[in-house]
Amino acid sequence: MKKLLALIALASLSMSAYADIFAVFREADGSTKWQYVANTTASVLIISLVIALIFLIRAHLRSMRANRALTDIKATLEDRVANRTAVLQATTEQLVEREAYIASIVNSMPVMLIGLNQQLHITQWNKKAEEITGRPIKDVVGKNLWEAYAAITLTQEQVKSVLESGETLTLKHAQRGQYSFDITLYPLDNHADTGLVILISDVTKQVNAENKVAERDKVSAMGELASAMAYDISLPMQTILSRVTRARQELEAADLGEVKEFLLQEVETVRLSAHQATAIAQNLLDLAGSHRDSKQLADVPPIMDRSIALATDLFTDADSLAFKHINIRRNYASPLPQIPCFPAELEQVFVRLMRNSFYALNAKTWDDNNKPWINIEIGEFYDSLWIKIEHNGKCLSPSEQLDIFQPFFAITNHESTCPVEQRLSYSYFIITDHHRGQMAVTSDEQYGTCFNIQLALS
Incomplete structure (x- = not known):
């Protein structure tokens, strides 16, 4: 293109060298040499077409090279995209597998796991948590912990203190003879999503x-x-x-x-x-x-009778009342089922109750119109055996009623009112821990003192 422009410029400059640039196209008489004009024009046109063709061929070759380069670039890009896609897909599959693996580990844990973020909203909730609470993860994720699980024995202040301090906190929650739980709060380094993890372990067994x-x-x-x-x-x-x-x-x-x-x-x-x-x-x-290491089936009335006979031998006040002089009223329902128990231990419980009744009766003065008595009732009520030992001796004060089933060393919040020798902590332990029963006492001046024992039939 540059050469063509140079030729045109040269031709323009050379026009001034001739008086008449078209003289070559005229005859001597001034007529036009049409044949010469036609030939010249055709030659110029052919030359122009050849030049244009050359330029087109060059442009075509250049475009072909560009297309080949683009094709190569496209192929390279496609390969790179395919490789990158394969890598991303493999990475995604690995992440999914790892997430599933971690989720299976979390769900297979025998402890309750709860994840919380900084707003105390639930982010993790494993299978054990679903079993204990009865709520699936889809119902609790994103909710406040205490809205989702109101029975949890944690306070918001305890959780917030762990988030603020970044220190692990371990708590114990137990009800003697019923359940025991270890609660651990672990703060995490990544506070953006999950601020801490709560592990609740059932260590009752x-x-x-x-x-x-x-x-x-x-x-x-x-x-x-x-x-x-x-x-x-x-x-x-x-x-x-x-x-x-x-x-x-x-x-x-x-x-x-x-x-x-x-x-x-x-x-x-x-x-x-x-x-x-x-x-x-x-x-x-x-x-x-x-x-004994294992319980055995036994009838309670004979155990009570042996306890009364033993109390008759054991409890005698030389200067006052003897146990054998006390009017023992026995009211046993019939028939009564046998219960699984430790007979010797129950005998010790009954003897201790007879001893307590004996000293309470000795603390009062008696006459012909007012005689000491102990009333014993044994009956069945639904799935339990109920035993009631009642006497008309000296009543227990409200403080003594609170202390009588407590070990002496456990009383720290108020002054001891019940004498150590009158306490029934071991009897209470035998009934509640060894036999999974219940034991209570009521006492007032009008109705006397009554010890109530509940034992399961199975």
Whole structure:
């Protein structure tokens, strides 16, 4: 194109060198050489067409090269896009697999897992959480934790303190003999979505197993101690009984006048006290060997009768009331089913209740119009066996009613009002822990004192 423009410019400049540039197309007489004009015009046109053709061929070749380059670029881009798509697809599949793997791990955990964000809204909720709460994940995601699970034993202040401090918090929630939970709050580094994770572990079986082991060791140690005490008590008691028997024989043979009757009475009192101490020692031996690893079916009324007979041997006040002089009213429903229990332990519970009733009755003054009595009722009500032991002795104050089932060392929030020797914490432990029952007391001046025991039939 540049050369063509140069030729046109050169032709324009050379026009001035000729007087008449068209002279070559005229004859001498001035007529036009049409044939020459036609030939010249055709030549110029052919030359122009050839030049145009050359330019078109060059443009075509250039466009072909450009098209080949574009085709190569397109093929390269397609390969790159295909490779990138394959990589992204593989990465996506890996992410999906990892997410599914993590989700399966979370859902297979035997603990309740809850994820929360900074707004305390639920982001994670595993299968165990669904089982415990009865709510699927789709119903709780995005909701406030306490709206989704109002029964959770956590406060918003506790959760917010973990989010603010970034420190793990471990809590325990338990109801003795019923359930035990470990609650752990883990703050996470990524606070944009999930601020913390809450793990709630049901450790009831573990705690119960540990308690059974500790209880077995405790009972074993107590049995060993009781056996040693009973043995130590029985030795001097045997000596006392033998000496008292010999002294009584010598007093009966001696002539001591009026003082003889007094001395015989005193010796008899000592003999009865020694006999009572021997019965106490024997009861300790029975208690030491009473515990069993498994329950057995037994009738409660015979256990109660044996307890009353044992209380008659154990409880005698030389200067006041003897248990055998108390009017025992027995009201046993018939028939009564057998229940799974530890008979020796129930016997100890009943003896302890008789002892408590005995000392309460001794704390009052009696006359012919007002006699001491103990009323015992045993009956069946729905799926439970109910035992009621009632007496008309000295009533328990409201504070004593609160303290009587508590161990002495556990009373820290108020001054102790119930004497240690009158407490029934071990009896309460036997009923509630060993037999999964219930035990309560009511007491007032009008109706007297009543101990109520509920035991399951199965």
